[in-house]
Amino acid sequence: MIQFSQVTVNYGYVPGALKDINLQLRDGDFTLLIGPTGSGKSTLLRLIYMDILPSSGTVTVDKWSSYRISPRQINVLRRNIGVVFQDFKLIENMSVFDNVALPLVIEGYRRKYIIRLVRLLLDEVNMLQSERQQASTLSLGEKQRVAIARAMAKNPFVIIADEPTGNLDREASRNVLSLLERIHQNGTSVIMATHDYELIKDTPYRRIYMENGQILPPDRTFSPLNQRINLLADLQ
Amino acid sequence: MKFFFILRQTFNNLWRERTPVVATVLTICIALTILIALFEVSWALYGQLSDLKSNLVIEVYLDPALSEKQAAAIQKQLEQYHTIERIRFISKETAADIFREEFGENIRDILDENPLPISFEIRLLPEYNHPGYMSLFKKQVESISGVDEVHYRHAVIEKLEQITEAIMVSGIFVLIILVFAMNLLIRNTIKLSVYAKRRQIEIMKILGAGNMLIRMPFILEGAFEGLIGGILSATGLIIMHKFIASSFTLVTYSLHTYKLIWVYTLSLGILIGLLTSAGSVGKFVNKIFSKK
Numbered sequence A: 001m002i003q004f005s006q007v008t009v010n011y012g013y014v015p016g017a018l019k020d021i022n023l024q025l026r027d028g029d030f031t032l033l034i035g036p037t038g039s040g041k042s043t044l045l046r047l048i049y050m051d052i053l054p055s056s057g058t059v060t061v062d063k064w065s066s067y068r069i070s071p072r073q074i075n076v077l078r079r080n081i082g083v084v085f086q087d088f089k090l091i092e093n094m095s096v097f098d099n100v101a102l103p104l105v106i107e108g109y110r111r112k113y114i115i116r117l118v119r120l121l122l123d124e125v126n127m128l129q130s131e132r133q134q135a136s137t138l139s140l141g142e143k144q145r146v147a148i149a150r151a152m153a154k155n156p157f158v159i160i161a162d163e164p165t166g167n168l169d170r171e172a173s174r175n176v177l178s179l180l181e182r183i184h185q186n187g188t189s190v191i192m193a194t195h196d197y198e199l200i201k202d203t204p205y206r207r208i209y210m211e212n213g214q215i216l217p218p219d220r221t222f223s224p225l226n227q228r229i230n231l232l233a234d235l236q
Numbered sequence B: 001m002k003f004f005f006i007l008r009q010t011f012n013n014l015w016r017e018r019t020p021v022v023a024t025v026l027t028i029c030i031a032l033t034i035l036i037a038l039f040e041v042s043w044a045l046y047g048q049l050s051d052l053k054s055n056l057v058i059e060v061y062l063d064p065a066l067s068e069k070q071a072a073a074i075q076k077q078l079e080q081y082h083t084i085e086r087i088r089f090i091s092k093e094t095a096a097d098i099f100r101e102e103f104g105e106n107i108r109d110i111l112d113e114n115p116l117p118i119s120f121e122i123r124l125l126p127e128y129n130h131p132g133y134m135s136l137f138k139k140q141v142e143s144i145s146g147v148d149e150v151h152y153r154h155a156v157i158e159k160l161e162q163i164t165e166a167i168m169v170s171g172i173f174v175l176i177i178l179v180f181a182m183n184l185l186i187r188n189t190i191k192l193s194v195y196a197k198r199r200q201i202e203i204m205k206i207l208g209a210g211n212m213l214i215r216m217p218f219i220l221e222g223a224f225e226g227l228i229g230g231i232l233s234a235t236g237l238i239i240m241h242k243f244i245a246s247s248f249t250l251v252t253y254s255l256h257t258y259k260l261i262w263v264y265t266l267s268l269g270i271l272i273g274l275l276t277s278a279g280s281v282g283k284f285v286n287k288i289f290s291k292k
């Protein structure tokens, strides 16, 4: 379970990237984080893998609490979470294989085991044929599939995806979403931030709307701004 | 696997920054070569010096008119000095024998009588074998009546001492500059490598990599530079040894010396590279992330 209680984040002297967030995400859920640019989606996700710590309040992720956590424990936490980004964050001059192997190398697994596991993962995202290719030579859709394979490598209890389709065309976006859905069906929680309303509008998942550093209450979900987003999406 | 990953990263860093790496390796090589050569040269010179000093005798020539009895009285007087290790009495006859040995001719055949004076060969205690005391001793002994002249070969020793000192001082001066340059260059290659890998480091951190895994390739990069610098330096030193040893007898060499050269240059090189990179990598890594 992931829990935010009274979480506020200020970046430096700029206050209110997040304001008094209270939120609970249950294990096994697929959660969508929706909101305009600058509303605080990435900030909220960064709190989960403790890339930043709250200015006040507490974030609890599984058995780890932001209240008192050592740098070493933050590393342990991150090795139990899968992360996927809009810009993929692959190591461009490494092969597809080495990129997916990285979390396993960090964990200190044996070579034989790593080779078997990476092949299985690449097969799952349909990238096994490219295992020797350098990451920089892939198409954007392929890069994101490799990134998802890497996020899955440690069989994490949650996958955090921060606008994973932000750089992808329609087909590649659908492909990535269905991959994440498949992962979710296997029991992993997925938290995905997006402004691609079109992509997710027919999905049955929990939606959390954010605006201006705050979570909108369910009844105010269709604020003028969100209505505009939805309308624009529907028009496309 | 972690180990291979680290090694691969290390060599990747070295290859990526090959130009500054070469400059760094050469600087390490030169610094180590000068250090070891300086050590060896001063070692050899000190050896020579102490040899010379321990063989140094002070020759006290008496007035040729003095009889052996009078000479014995002067010897008694000299024996009062607690700074003297031993005194050898050289009679006129012994002096003539020595002359014959050294010049191959009998002095009595050249001149009718033996003109050589009675003399003493004095060896001082080792702790008094320095120019300061010797000149004092010379003055004192020369003031004894019946003593004609006091001789010792101080000029050679003083010259040698001056040379040794000059070599040491200039060597240490050059060495300080080189150590400074070496430090600067090693840190520079580490900095360049960390900077080139900043995105990879960022990604590895997000994936939960610990400090050890992130920093080790850069630390080993420095150690490797030191290792190569050490190997080049040892090779250069050994070539120089062979060259010098064949033209001077002053420098002794053996397989044992070569082994020592390898041990010193390699361990010093690796140690310097390792410590310098280990001491700076954390700072460079943190610098990248403090800007974010």
Ligand SMILES: Nc1ncnc2c1ncn2[C@@H]1O[C@H](COP(=O)(O)OP(=O)(O)OP(=O)(O)O)[C@@H](O)[C@H]1O
Binding pocket: A011, A012, A014, A017, A035, A036, A037, A038, A039, A040, A041, A042, A043, A044, A195, B292
């Ligand atoms: N590193 C930072 N330093 C200062 N301010 C930041 C930083 N990161 C984000 N912010 C600010 O915090 C607020 C929330 O940003 P955040 O990136 O969480 O929004 P977002 O919903 O992810 O937006 P986007 O859809 O553009 O990714 C914004 O006002 C942003 O300008």
Ligand SMILES: [Mg+2]
Binding pocket: A041, A042, A043, A162
């Ligand atoms: Mg964002």
